[in-house]
Amino acid sequence: MIEDFQHVCITCRDLETSIRFYERLGLEVIEPVSELNEEAIARAFQTARGHLKVLHLAPPGAPSKMFIDLVQWLEPASMGEAYPAANHIGINHLAFRVSDIDATTAALRERGIRFLSEEPQSIGPVRTILATDPDGVFVQLLEWVQGPQATA
Amino acid sequence: MIEDFQHVCITCRDLETSIRFYERLGLEVIEPVSELNEEAIARAFQTARGHLKVLHLAPPGAPSKMFIDLVQWLEPASMGEAYPAANHIGINHLAFRVSDIDATTAALRERGIRFLSEEPQSIGPVRTILATDPDGVFVQLLEWVQGPQATA
Numbered sequence: 597m598i599e600d601f602q603h604v605c606i607t608c609r610d611l612e613t614s615i616r617f618y619e620r621l622g623l624e625v626i627e628p629v630s631e632l633n634e635e636a637i638a639r640a641f642q643t644a645r646g647h648l649k650v651l652h653l654a655p656p657g658a659p660s661k662m663f664i665d666l667v668q669w670l671e672p673a674s675m676g677e678a679y680p681a682a683n684h685i686g687i688n689h690l691a692f693r694v695s696d697i698d699a700t701t702a703a704l705r706e707r708g709i710r711f712l713s714e715e716p717q718s719i720g721p722v723r724t725i726l727a728t729d730p731d732g733v734f735v736q737l738l739e740w741v742q743g744p745q746a747t748a
Numbered sequence: 749m750i751e752d753f754q755h756v757c758i759t760c761r762d763l764e765t766s767i768r769f770y771e772r773l774g775l776e777v778i779e780p781v782s783e784l785n786e787e788a789i790a791r792a793f794q795t796a797r798g799h800l801k802v803l804h805l806a807p808p809g810a811p812s813k814m815f816i817d818l819v820q821w822l823e824p825a826s827m828g829e830a831y832p833a834a835n836h837i838g839i840n841h842l843a844f845r846v847s848d849i850d851a852t853t854a855a856l857r858e859r860g861i862r863f864l865s866e867e868p869q870s871i872g873p874v875r876t877i878l879a880t881d882p883d884g885v886f887v888q889l890l891e892w893v894q895g896p897q898a899t900a
Contacts, residue, residue, distance in 0.1 A: 601756075601842070602843045605888070641864065654753075660752050661812060682794075691753070692753055694751060
């Protein structure tokens with residue numbers, strides 16, 4: 597029986613580049629880099645080999661206990677391009693709750709984070725803005741302004 | 749400042765087909781379908797229009813408060829194909845913690861869920877198996893056998 601979410605796996609081209617991005621975003625490494633090379637990984641994921649580097653990142657003290665499982669594949673190597681648009685089928689973006697979206701956006705922009713829009717947009721009960729990680733993965737920031745309700 | 753994860757957005761081709769899959773998997777709808785058509789969505793996501801249907805799903809009583817934001821885009825329509833392999837760059841898969849992975853896998857297989865491998869695989873401290881949703885999105889089930897440690 598499914599009990600809860602546990603993590604979201606992001607496959608990246610270069611682990612160090614992506615770690616720097618997610619640290620700048622405000623996450624911390626909660627499990628250091630491991631290099632794994634196991635047949636069980638290849639069997640589980642139906643890949644030719646199961647050789648990768650992985651680490652875990654999460655917002656400091658986040659109550660959800662969720663984490664990002666950040667993976668750079670070595671064999672087979674990480675490949676391809678992230679979804680180019682929000683209407684592309686698949687796990688399209690990962691959303692974080694932030695405390696003050698205007699201050700957060702300004703601070704992150706100073707740290708070199710790039711956003712899709714100039715300002716946060718009001719959609720139903722939230723104000724939201726999207727950033728892209730070094731591989732172009734969409735990362736959404738949200739500030740909840742009213743009670744819970746549907747939002748993209 | 750980032751406080752926590754809030755949701756993972758899955759863009760799907762057909763909302764009803766995907767709802768049935770995630771309900772069979774054991775999630776429940778926690779926010780019913782809304783149809784939104786807002787310029788702010790187009791501005792936030794840099795799409796030509798901001799017309800979509802959306803609902804929220806989560807494991808019943810999940811402590812994390814995370815949810816899946818399941819979206820079918822109408823204008824522009826949902827398009828493309830989900831990442832075909834675990835080493836494809838992007839948000840590659842979403843992982844759930846389960847209580848008894850053998851029993852869960854057997855029960856889900858009876859409900860028509862398709863898995864990548866015949867049996868759960870042991871990788872470090874976890875036993876894990878991957879399923880695919882109706883669009884081919886990878887959904888991972890994990891049972892934690894030992895203390896926390898790196899896992900793909």
